Amino acid sequence: MRSRFTAHVVGDDQHLHRTYLETASKPFVAEAADMAVVNWTRLVIHAHEVGSRPEMAWVDFSAFYQDGGSELALHEKAEFRHISGQWFYARSVRIGPAPVKAAPKVGRNDSCPCGSGKKFKHCCGR
Numbered sequence: 001m002r003s004r005f006t007a008h009v010v011g012d013d014q015h016l017h018r019t020y021l022e023t024a025s026k027p028f029v030a031e032a033a034d035m036a037v038v039n040w041t042r043l044v045i046h047a048h049e050v051g052s053r054p055e056m057a058w059v060d061f062s063a064f065y066q067d068g069g070s071e072l073a074l075h076e077k078a079e080f081r082h083i084s085g086q087w088f089y090a091r092s093v094r095i096g097p098a099p100v101k102a103a104p105k106v107g108r109n110d111s112c113p114c115g116s117g118k119k120f121k122h123c124c125g126r
Contacts, residue, residue: 001080056079
């Protein structure tokens with residue numbers, strides 16, 4: 001992950017090509033430089049999850065870049081695969097922040113979450 005971010009920063013398209021699972025087995029062909037240059041500033045890795053199989057892993061990260069006078073972030077969760085001793089970027093699993101999980105619903109006969117000691121139906125559930 002960090003090597004791919006560094007390759008983006010310095011513009012090393014060959015490294016990006018050979019570490020992307022879809023293009024790694026194909027010959028590298030340099031593309032015209034008509035794409036906008038992005039001024040990447042920093043990388044923050046939020047989480048690293050090992051898959052159910054040892055050759056798979058997921059990285060949740062934010063890559064920050066300068067746009068005008070402000071710093072913006074690209075937040076992504078990416079899948080990586082370990083093949084023949086090398087890690088490859090396989091795909092983006094999610095772009096954007098992680099989904100927010102709602103708190104579990106309180107049942108009528110559960111204790112009230114306000115801490116009164118009463119059942120929910122006789123307290124805040126009215």
